[in-house]
Amino acid sequence: MPPVLFLMRTIALAAALLSGAAALSAEPPVRVGVLAYRGEEHAAAVWEPTIRYLGGFFPGRGAEMVALDLAGMDAAVSNRAVDFILTNTGNYVDLEARYGVTRIATLQSARVASSGNAIGSAIVVRADRGDLRDLGDLKGRTVMAIDPDAFGGFQVAWGTLLAAGVDPFRDVKDLRFSGFPVDRVAFAVRDGVVDAGVLRACVLEELAAEGRIDAAAFRVLAPRTAPGFACAHSTDLYPDWPLARLAGTAEDLAKRAVVALLQMPAGHPAAQAGGYQGWTVPQDYQPVHALFRALRIGPYRYLRDISLVELAAEHWHWLALAALALMWWAAHSLRVEHLIKVRTAELQAANRDLLREMAERRRAEENARERQREIDHVARLSILGEMASNLAHELNQPLGAIANYARGCTRRLEAGIIHPDELAQASRAIADQADRAGGIIARIRNFVRKRAAQVEPVAINEAVRAAATLCADRARSAGIPVRLDLADGLPTVMADAVQIEQVVLNLVKNGLDAMDGRPPGDGIAVRTGLDADGRVAVTVADRGHGLDAQARARLFEPFFTTKPEGMGLGLSICRTIVESHGGHLWAEDNPGGGLAMRFVLPARQES
Amino acid sequence: MTHDADTAAARTVYVVDDDPAMRHSLAWLIGSLGLEVQGFASAEEFLRSLPHGRPGCLVTDVRMPGMSGLELLDTLAGAGSLLSVLVVTGHADVPMAVRALRAGAVDFIEKPFNDQLLLDRVNEALAKSQRAWEAAERKRHVRALLDRLTPRERQVAAMVVTGKPNKVIAAEINLSMKTVEVHRHNLMDKLEVASVSDLTRLLLEAEEPSPAAGGRGGKP
Numbered sequence A: 001m002p003p004v005l006f007l008m009r010t011i012a013l014a015a016a017l018l019s020g021a022a023a024l025s026a027e028p029p030v031r032v033g034v035l036a037y038r039g040e041e042h043a044a045a046v047w048e049p050t051i052r053y054l055g056g057f058f059p060g061r062g063a064e065m066v067a068l069d070l071a072g073m074d075a076a077v078s079n080r081a082v083d084f085i086l087t088n089t090g091n092y093v094d095l096e097a098r099y100g101v102t103r104i105a106t107l108q109s110a111r112v113a114s115s116g117n118a119i120g121s122a123i124v125v126r127a128d129r130g131d132l133r134d135l136g137d138l139k140g141r142t143v144m145a146i147d148p149d150a151f152g153g154f155q156v157a158w159g160t161l162l163a164a165g166v167d168p169f170r171d172v173k174d175l176r177f178s179g180f181p182v183d184r185v186a187f188a189v190r191d192g193v194v195d196a197g198v199l200r201a202c203v204l205e206e207l208a209a210e211g212r213i214d215a216a217a218f219r220v221l222a223p224r225t226a227p228g229f230a231c232a233h234s235t236d237l238y239p240d241w242p243l244a245r246l247a248g249t250a251e252d253l254a255k256r257a258v259v260a261l262l263q264m265p266a267g268h269p270a271a272q273a274g275g276y277q278g279w280t281v282p283q284d285y286q287p288v289h290a291l292f293r294a295l296r297i298g299p300y301r302y303l304r305d306i307s308l309v310e311l312a313a314e315h316w317h318w319l320a321l322a323a324l325a326l327m328w329w330a331a332h333s334l335r336v337e338h339l340i341k342v343r344t345a346e347l348q349a350a351n352r353d354l355l356r357e358m359a360e361r362r363r364a365e366e367n368a369r370e371r372q373r374e375i376d377h378v379a380r381l382s383i384l385g386e387m388a389s390n391l392a393h394e395l396n397q398p399l400g401a402i403a404n405y406a407r408g409c410t411r412r413l414e415a416g417i418i419h420p421d422e423l424a425q426a427s428r429a430i431a432d433q434a435d436r437a438g439g440i441i442a443r444i445r446n447f448v449r450k451r452a453a454q455v456e457p458v459a460i461n462e463a464v465r466a467a468a469t470l471c472a473d474r475a476r477s478a479g480i481p482v483r484l485d486l487a488d489g490l491p492t493v494m495a496d497a498v499q500i501e502q503v504v505l506n507l508v509k510n511g512l513d514a515m516d517g518r519p520p521g522d523g524i525a526v527r528t529g530l531d532a533d534g535r536v537a538v539t540v541a542d543r544g545h546g547l548d549a550q551a552r553a554r555l556f557e558p559f560f561t562t563k564p565e566g567m568g569l570g571l572s573i574c575r576t577i578v579e580s581h582g583g584h585l586w587a588e589d590n591p592g593g594g595l596a597m598r599f600v601l602p603a604r605q606e607s
Numbered sequence B: 001m002t003h004d005a006d007t008a009a010a011r012t013v014y015v016v017d018d019d020p021a022m023r024h025s026l027a028w029l030i031g032s033l034g035l036e037v038q039g040f041a042s043a044e045e046f047l048r049s050l051p052h053g054r055p056g057c058l059v060t061d062v063r064m065p066g067m068s069g070l071e072l073l074d075t076l077a078g079a080g081s082l083l084s085v086l087v088v089t090g091h092a093d094v095p096m097a098v099r100a101l102r103a104g105a106v107d108f109i110e111k112p113f114n115d116q117l118l119l120d121r122v123n124e125a126l127a128k129s130q131r132a133w134e135a136a137e138r139k140r141h142v143r144a145l146l147d148r149l150t151p152r153e154r155q156v157a158a159m160v161v162t163g164k165p166n167k168v169i170a171a172e173i174n175l176s177m178k179t180v181e182v183h184r185h186n187l188m189d190k191l192e193v194a195s196v197s198d199l200t201r202l203l204l205e206a207e208e209p210s211p212a213a214g215g216r217g218g219k220p
Helices: A003-023 A040-055 A070-079 A089-099 A151-163 A183-190 A203-210 A251-262 A269-274 A286-295 A298-306 A308-314 A316-386 A388-415 A420-448 A460-470 A472-478 A497-514 A549-553 A570-580 B003-008 B020-031 B043-048 B069-078 B094-102 B115-148 B151-160 B166-172 B177-190 B196-207
Strands: A030-035 A063-068 A084-086 A102-109 A121-126 A142-145 A174-177 A196-200 A218-220 A224-226 A229-233 A242-245 A276-280 A456-458 A482-485 A493-495 A524-530 A536-541 A584-589 A595-601 B012-016 B036-040 B057-061 B084-089 B107-110
Touching: A030 A040, A030 A070, A040 A063, A040 A251, A040 A269, A063 A070, A070 A084, A070 A089, A089 A102, A089 A151, A089 A242, A089 A286, A089 A298, A102 A251, A121 A151, A121 A183, A121 A203, A121 A229, A142 A151, A142 A183, A151 A196, A151 A286, A183 A196, A183 A203, A183 A218, A196 A203, A203 A229, A224 A229, A242 A251, A251 A276, A269 A276, A286 A298, A316 A388, A316 A420, A316 A497, A316 A570, A388 A420, A388 A472, A388 B020, A388 B115, A420 A460, A420 A497, A420 B020, A456 A460, A456 A497, A460 A472, A460 A482, A460 A497, A460 A524, A460 A536, A472 A497, A493 A497, A497 A524, A497 A536, A497 A570, A497 A595, A570 A584, A570 A595, B012 B020, B012 B043, B020 B036, B020 B057, B020 B115, B036 B043, B043 B057, B043 B069, B057 B069, B057 B115, B069 B084, B069 B094, B084 B115, B094 B107, B107 B115, B115 B196, B151 B166, B151 B177, B151 B196, B166 B177
Parallel strands: A030 A063, A030 A084, A142 A174, A142 A196, A482 A524, B012 B036, B012 B057, B057 B084, B084 B107
Antiparallel strands: A084 A242, A102 A242, A102 A276, A121 A196, A121 A218, A456 A493, A524 A536, A536 A595, A584 A595
16 A cells, blocks of 8 residues: 555544544444455455444444554554454454554354464465475465465465475565455466465365366365364464454453354354354464564564574575675785785885896996906915015025125225226126116016006017016026017007916916926927917916816816915916906917917907 | 145136026126136036136036036036035025035025125135145145056055065065165155155055045045
């Protein structure tokens, strides 16, 4: 019923009640609200006689029937606009719970032995539907019932279906409500419009008796039997309609009504009109409460609203799943956000690292160059250190000569035997030897000076001679001749002169070491020349012990040495120097015995 | 001592050093003593022009290309050189010094040296060489004298220095007393000695082994 219409009717009803009360100052007729579930006319036809019968027991007042729909019933009870109500089982339980109405008699159905087991539902299918055998088969089917508020026509079946694990609002494919008349449901089932129908128990039998349907065309699902209940049904049975008084209804009125109803004789026209046998003591409506509680309807509708906990308990697995999903999503979101932050930070860090790394690499390269300079420097210091006594002797030669010249002069002067020419000759010799000593010192200082490489055109023969000078004393004292065999007209090389000297000196010194304690033979030969590719080649060939293949393979490894007190850095550094000048350094056998170290440097392009 | 020795006074100093400046300057310094100095760039060069049989002083470096100073020392000793050798080196160590002295070096001088010390050593070396040369000369002279004797005179001389009287000598070699006296007179004349003690010293000198060039304390 649309709410506006309901409101208007309620107001109209209230106005009527007020005007009535005003008109009859005392003893108004007892008002009995009757549920007119099929309209006022139908209600009047069925119940008017009963109300009239009842009115006979209220002398001076009589009784008046007030036909009400469910909403009207609610409003009338709430406003105490009626004294009694006659309504269906479900509605009664609702009003009892909410307004404290009390049943005073229960209708006794004609067809039923016990008024306590009078209302049930029959869930019917076409008899030929072999695929529908029990209630569980209704899942995914279409089901039709009278009305969601119909007690026998829906609510009882609803409870039974729920208990069977089929929620008609969820599990069936389509739940339709036909409205009255109830035969619509039967027809829909018969015609195959729906798979199953819900009918109040006994409706099927009544329709069949009226000849409107063929009972054989129908089959009741999950049929039950109850003693004294002749109709086919699928559900528990509940008490029939009660007559109830309102909380404020006078005790006297209630007693009179009870007496009237209970002593209604069988076959009374009122009973015939109402289609019932008579009235009996009020039945226990508790099972209805239980049903409504399970369905969460009527007075237990609130369970729907506050049953989140129950809902959770009932659907915990879905909830848990949902919660898990939520948590996962939340965690995922957090994680994604976190990851984005982390990745962003990482990216920024990576950028910073990259910049830092580039700076570090530049620094490292600079450091490496610096370190290489240091190593070269240390190597030069080292090789000179090893030759320190030789160098000292090398210096002592000119110094000793100077002293000899000077003292010889002194003695001649003292003896008066000197000739001016001799004196001049001696002093020239002194000067020459001073120059010689100074030259040696300058060469040593130049050799060991810590310096950046200076690449310039270098005459290889000059570098070889300078190196030979530095190790001359060492060679002489070892009794090993060092022969320089230098080619004329060689192109210059772009090189650092001191580094090339260092290489030659190292090679010659290695040769001298290798020849230590061996017959000097023809000594060490230092040769310069051009190789087949036009590169400037320098060979230092000794008559030493030579090297076996294994030692030769490791010759240029740092810290590899065949000498007991050697550092093993010399050749490694030599190769580094030669290669940094774009050349190569390698070892060969010296024909006739010993080792020949050879290196080539690219000739400078004359422009 | 005979006057012959004065004819070959030891005044020549030989310097062997591969460093020309050192060689020249040593020559210059030693020359300030008024001595004759000859320089050689290597041991081999020196040996080639070795003035055998003359007294003198050799000043040599040890470490040189080719023959070293010590090898030169050995070679000279083996050849019976009369030169006194001074070894001068900048690389002195004890084993080298020991070896040099055993090989007959007069002294072992380490560079840098005190010039006075060197010159003193040179003088001493020259004097020693002079003595050695004189001893050698004398021995050669004694041998020459002995070579003049007849076998019989040599026999008599050997018996005279044992202190045997002429009569005993005559009896032992079955000669007449007179003949022994004639031999004795002749051999004293030939050997240019006036007394038996002079004769004894002369024969002892002839028996001595040849004095080596570097032999220490080989006073005649």
